[in-house]
Amino acid sequence: MATVQNYALREFVGKVVEILPKYKAIVQFQLDNKTERALLLYYKLKVNGQSLPQEGSIDDYLEKGASLKFLCHNFDDSGVDRCRWYITCAWKQDARDLDLKENETILSGLYNCTGQIVQIARRQGILSYCVDGRDENVLFLASKVFVAGKRVSAKVNLPQLPGFEEGRSLLFDAVPCDPADND
Numbered sequence: 001m002a003t004v005q006n007y008a009l010r011e012f013v014g015k016v017v018e019i020l021p022k023y024k025a026i027v028q029f030q031l032d033n034k035t036e037r038a039l040l041l042y043y044k045l046k047v048n049g050q051s052l053p054q055e056g057s058i059d060d061y062l063e064k065g066a067s068l069k070f071l072c073h074n075f076d077d078s079g080v081d082r083c084r085w086y087i088t089c090a091w092k093q094d095a096r097d098l099d100l101k102e103n104e105t106i107l108s109g110l111y112n113c114t115g116q117i118v119q120i121a122r123r124q125g126i127l128s129y130c131v132d133g134r135d136e137n138v139l140f141l142a143s144k145v146f147v148a149g150k151r152v153s154a155k156v157n158l159p160q161l162p163g164f165e166e167g168r169s170l171l172f173d174a175v176p177c178d179p180a181d182n183d
Contacts, residue, residue: 016066022057038085110174122157138174
């Protein structure tokens, strides 16, 4: 089941309806009994848990009708692709692996959680939260911060924003990063 909150979808499944070589695909899904379109870019796709090579074509990995799990957010549908949603991460699994229990954790993440700012710098910070009695930390980047539904300007220092000081609690969503992205 999909949930829509703060313009983000989670743990959704859709079907590829168009492939626009070399780097784009259109994924269709249902939301509130309405067909929606989401834009998928090559570098946002993972196949069998692996990131794709830097050089490649999306049609080497996807075909029309392929099912994908994905995360997405609202997008300007006035563009040439006519998509109201932008996919931030998509997963394609080998059909033989779809029923395995391990795949249930592919889209693990945190949604609508409360964390406390423990460190803040000009364009990034660290939130601390408690899960199952353990303290965990989440790195956040200013480029991914939204205040009142709008992305924070690239010119703004986070400590200058009202409510962005150490010790302050914030609501957040977090998606685990691919360890390969940390290199």
